[in-house]
Amino acid sequence: MKKVLKSFLYAWEGIVYVFQHEYNFRLQLICAYIVIAGGIFVGMNRWEMIVVVAMSLAVLTLEILNTVFEKMLDVLRPRLVYQVKIVKDMLAAMVLMASIGAVVIGGILFWPYMFEFFW
16 A cells, blocks of 8 residues: 555656646646536536546646656757757647647537527
């Protein structure tokens, strides 16, 4: 049990680090909170909320993964400047694609509720 608790604490320290040092993670966390609260507010059903939470967590997880790889690549920067830039750009693209997907899926899920709410 101690090993599991230690693993959880190490993971928590990682989340705290990303929260403290990565503006995009904080911004995405705020967006996730707003979207999840919005889903609760409009009365989304269980499966819709599962999708909203899963997409929010996917974007946040990819942002953490992006940060991990960027920190690792910073060690290589002096030797492979151009290649590191390409990899970092692709990592950013990965998060962007997930974010676009989350917005599209969120739009599809929220549309009927927003239509009903405002009209």
